[in-house]
Amino acid sequence: MVPNHGLKIDEGAKLADREKYQRLMGKLIYLSHTRPDITCAVSVVNQFMHKPQEDHMEAALRIIRYLKGTAGYGVLLEKKGYLEVSGYTDADWASNPVDRKSTGGYFTFVGGNLVTWRSKKQKVVALSSVEAEFRGIKSGLMEILWLRTLLTEIGFPPKQKSQLFCDNKTAINISENPV
Structure with a gap:
């Protein structure tokens, strides 16, 4: 699915x-659930289930055509010998043209393997791209903390600090130095 x-x-x-x-x-x-590359596009077309129109159906069918062309894609798990937990977050500020709500998402990795991902429209209207990104950081951080807790409970506590990556410098600065 194309931006905008x-x-x-x-x-x-x-x-x-x-x-x-x-x-x-x-x-x-x-x-x-097995194709993180379609998560955002599926999230967008799902917003119209109550009253779908022809262009919504065409967008959904475009996802199906993409899947047919990329049938060999998927999630690959490899043994790397460590259980470092890391993640990436991103947000698309005011991406919904009707209600101006942002879409945020994250990907989390354990031992270099993609294990969880999410793309979801944010519940409130963000007043800036920084706010939208910061909300995305919060969601990604909560997922990383949950994964660290899960690994610890099953007897594999992570030995290294987790890293969370974001592409917005101001949101990173705010998260490193909260007021």
Whole structure:
């Protein structure tokens, strides 16, 4: 899915078959559990399940075509001998053209292997890109803390500090030096 996709609800636009669209959404959600590369796109098209239109169905079918062309992709787990926990976060400020809410997401790794990921529309309207990114950092950090706790409880406590990466310098500065 392209940034600034422009998907929204247009009054008077031709409606798609709602039941077919909802079945397709269920299948895409299921597939996104093993294909992190479609998580964000699936999150976007899922916002229109109550009243899907033809352009929403076309966007969902574009995801299916992408999946057919990348059938060999997926999550690969490798043994690397260490259990370092790390993560990456990102946010797309005010990406929803209707309510101006941001979309945030994270990927977390254990021992260099991708283990969890999430893309979700944020619950509140962020007033700046820094705020949207900072909320994304919070979500990624909570996931890293949960993974560290889980590994400790099952007898594999991480020996190194975890790293969380973000592409917004101001959000990083705020998180390193909270006021």
